[in-house]
Amino acid sequence: MIPIRYNLRSLMVRRATTVMTASVVALVVMLLFILSGFVAGLRATVMGTALTDNWIVLSRGTANEGGSFISREQYEIIKSRPQIKATPDGQALVSPEVITGFNPVPDAPPSSGIFTLLRGVYPIAYQVHRDMRLESGRWPTRGTAEMAVGGNLAARFHNLAVGSDFKFGRRTFKIVGIFSDHDSARESEVLTDLDILTQDIHVANGFEVLHVVLKPGTQADFAKSLTTDSRVKVDTMSEQEFYAKQTEFVDQLRALGLIVALILAIGSVFGAMNTMYSAVARRTSEIGVLRVLGFSRFNVLASFVIESIVLALAGGVLGEILGVLVAYSTGLASQLMNVGEFMFRFRLTADAFGSGLIAAIAIGALGGLLPAWRASRIGLVESLRSV
Amino acid sequence: MFNWIKLVERNMRRNLRRTILTILTIALSTFIYTVLVSVPASMDRVVKDASGTLRVIISNKTAPWEDLPARYCDDINKMSGVAACVAITGWFATWRDVTEPVFGVGAGPEIGDVFPDYALTGQQREARAKEKRTAIVGEILMRKYGWKIGDTVTLRGTDSDHMEMTFIILGQMASKRYPNTFLMRRDYLMAARKAHGLPDEDIAWNIIVRATSADAMGPLAKQIDEHFANSDAETRTMTESDALSSGLSAIGNIRAIVFALCLVVLLTVLLIAANSTVMMVREQISDVAVMRAIGFSRTAVASLLFGECGAIGLIGGILGAGAALWMFSGGITLGAALGGNGALWVTPAQTLNALIAALGVSVVSGVVPIFEAVRIPPALAFRKVV
Numbered sequence: 001m002i003p004i005r006y007n008l009r010s011l012m013v014r015r016a017t018t019v020m021t022a023s024v025v026a027l028v029v030m031l032l033f034i035l036s037g038f039v040a041g042l043r044a045t046v047m048g049t050a051l052t053d054n055w056i057v058l059s060r061g062t063a064n065e066g067g068s069f070i071s072r073e074q075y076e077i078i079k080s081r082p083q084i085k086a087t088p089d090g091q092a093l094v095s096p097e098v099i100t101g102f103n104p105v106p107d108a109p110p111s112s113g114i115f116t117l118l119r120g121v122y123p124i125a126y127q128v129h130r131d132m133r134l135e136s137g138r139w140p141t142r143g144t145a146e147m148a149v150g151g152n153l154a155a156r157f158h159n160l161a162v163g164s165d166f167k168f169g170r171r172t173f174k175i176v177g178i179f180s181d182h183d184s185a186r187e188s189e190v191l192t193d194l195d196i197l198t199q200d201i202h203v204a205n206g207f208e209v210l211h212v213v214l215k216p217g218t219q220a221d222f223a224k225s226l227t228t229d230s231r232v233k234v235d236t237m238s239e240q241e242f243y244a245k246q247t248e249f250v251d252q253l254r255a256l257g258l259i260v261a262l263i264l265a266i267g268s269v270f271g272a273m274n275t276m277y278s279a280v281a282r283r284t285s286e287i288g289v290l291r292v293l294g295f296s297r298f299n300v301l302a303s304f305v306i307e308s309i310v311l312a313l314a315g316g317v318l319g320e321i322l323g324v325l326v327a328y329s330t331g332l333a334s335q336l337m338n339v340g341e342f343m344f345r346f347r348l349t350a351d352a353f354g355s356g357l358i359a360a361i362a363i364g365a366l367g368g369l370l371p372a373w374r375a376s377r378i379g380l381v382e383s384l385r386s387v
Numbered sequence: 388m389f390n391w392i393k394l395v396e397r398n399m400r401r402n403l404r405r406t407i408l409t410i411l412t413i414a415l416s417t418f419i420y421t422v423l424v425s426v427p428a429s430m431d432r433v434v435k436d437a438s439g440t441l442r443v444i445i446s447n448k449t450a451p452w453e454d455l456p457a458r459y460c461d462d463i464n465k466m467s468g469v470a471a472c473v474a475i476t477g478w479f480a481t482w483r484d485v486t487e488p489v490f491g492v493g494a495g496p497e498i499g500d501v502f503p504d505y506a507l508t509g510q511q512r513e514a515r516a517k518e519k520r521t522a523i524v525g526e527i528l529m530r531k532y533g534w535k536i537g538d539t540v541t542l543r544g545t546d547s548d549h550m551e552m553t554f555i556i557l558g559q560m561a562s563k564r565y566p567n568t569f570l571m572r573r574d575y576l577m578a579a580r581k582a583h584g585l586p587d588e589d590i591a592w593n594i595i596v597r598a599t600s601a602d603a604m605g606p607l608a609k610q611i612d613e614h615f616a617n618s619d620a621e622t623r624t625m626t627e628s629d630a631l632s633s634g635l636s637a638i639g640n641i642r643a644i645v646f647a648l649c650l651v652v653l654l655t656v657l658l659i660a661a662n663s664t665v666m667m668v669r670e671q672i673s674d675v676a677v678m679r680a681i682g683f684s685r686t687a688v689a690s691l692l693f694g695e696c697g698a699i700g701l702i703g704g705i706l707g708a709g710a711a712l713w714m715f716s717g718g719i720t721l722g723a724a725l726g727g728n729g730a731l732w733v734t735p736a737q738t739l740n741a742l743i744a745a746l747g748v749s750v751v752s753g754v755v756p757i758f759e760a761v762r763i764p765p766a767l768a769f770r771k772v773v
Contacts, residue, residue, distance in 0.1 A: 016662075016665050017662055017665055017666060020658050020659075020661055020662035020665065021662055023658050024655055024658045024659055024662070027651055027654055027655050027658070028655070030651070031648075031651050061546070061549045062546065063545065066452070067479075067545070067546045100449065100450045100452070100453060101450035101451060101452050101453075102450065103450070115450075115451075118450075168449065169448075169449040169621075170449075170617070170621065200449050201449060201450070201453050260419055260423075260648060260652075263415050263416075263418065263419050264415070264416065264419065264651070264652065264655055266415055267411075267412040267415045267416050267655060267659060268412075268655070268659070270408040270409070270411050270412040270415075270659075271408075271412055271658075271659040271662060273408055274405050274408045274409060274659075274662065274663060274666065275662065275666075277404060277405065277408075278405070278666045
């Protein structure tokens, strides 16, 4: 094999083109890196809402909480299932809930409006969603116009501090607590008393969704008992499955970003090709000398491909460093962003680093292959004539 | 001038492979840039179009996705400054499978008076009155699903129990402002809901009112909200453009993301074009020396090299921006995000903007290498060659 030192020195000789080609790859990798961090943050926020052993019950055929309706009669039937875990005092761990839209700054101009969710619950919800922790204040008392605000929402909107009043619907609510939930989507929500909320919103004699905690190993029985009971028309699935479905929109966002990155990556493959063709053209005589020294055509081909990969890899590393710098200098890594009703933070993951480097290697390999092939096909006589 | 063009063209053909690769890279980047700059422009277009209407949108004050009683129109019609009022109930559905969404808008016969820009013909109004299953469909939706006038289509709701409804396509919406709209009769939708066991309530998602004049819109909005204050469903009334702005801002900060992406694309083009120019200048340093030696001024030599950069940028830009215009000038749907109003359009203005950007970036990329090349004294340049 031709020593890799030879390739490194060749890259150093043509510094300007090396830096520019590496910078193009760096921009593509930076884009991918930031996209990965963005998607990872959003996905983790949504998936963090799911708990093991927690299942969700929606009316049949409904894909989201908002479009579902479960009557009180159905709730009573479901609540009596033996598969549902109970509190030490014998209360079934079933949380009936209703949701509606919540504008944290109702008086903001329309062009800067943001909507998140207001969830009406009974106190049992604090045991069903057992990862929720009070950071300050207390939970809303049943039958009173009080609210507890998710930590991410409270961090972004200072008008939602404990002790503040908030006008919603036809009444004024008192904010009595701030809660955390491992940075999950629930931290973008507001909780209030279910009966008070249903006086203001349009849910007649029922609920929109039930969250239940099942005894370990009873999930299949629970699902079967609901599908065979003609009195209830509901679908049930684990919270993990439900929230995984909710992240489909994240995949759509990711796909759009990937299309942009892919088109730019093709552009950078062309850029790398240009650079490597130029390198081959300038080093025809060197190729001849290498062949005379006994290196095979394959050695020459491998050497140029490796050179191209090293060049792109340098760009990849630069892109990731740039990505981290951009994330921290612009506040991307610390500020809360929102897509729809979800508030989330950019998240650096091993995947983001890995996929950036893999993309760089692919760009280098694809961009270097044809010029390397050309280099390996240069005849000995032709190359030595140019010495 | 002719000789100048000929020289530029000859220089470009000297290393045809590099020229083609650079043009292709610029074309790809310009394509992406054109589409990206069209996203905020398309959003602005939707809001701007709406600002010219005399409509106000009434939603539930508690939260915009809570319902309103459809009977509110009876009271509103009696108010001064009202030209027409219509209750709208939406229905999310799919056609053959979940990848083919349709957002149905159920409305009564008043819809034609509230939305004169729908341009419903007298014949269409009559046919709607006679046949409850009729639907009038926006241009992009018709094209997307290959529907024709007279087709019978069955849609499946995405709500509980996947209620199915059958429609006869009565016509294509003449206005291009509503490319995704699927307009159906509201009474047909409400009857289907009732037959499906859903609560028998005359509810509307929104109530839309057309004012008699622009001056009447503000007082009318105030009058409506005051009239329904302390009722079971209090109202919040906004102009149509404000309501659309609010919907767009709720999606997230798209403008900032698009701006950042555009910046990355432009930087990529700049670097690729600069890299290509550096290689081009390096190869032509001997020519530069000869031309300088036989009396060409620095400006003349630089103009040749800049001409080559500009030509590459222009061809790449025409290919990329032209492809974007060709693919998206008819618009593609933005889904239900804008309530069926919006689409992504690439217009000649955005194409020109992208073309200028590609040309500018290509020329700018040549500044440093070209000035360095023409500043080398001919004797020194010859030495580099020899």
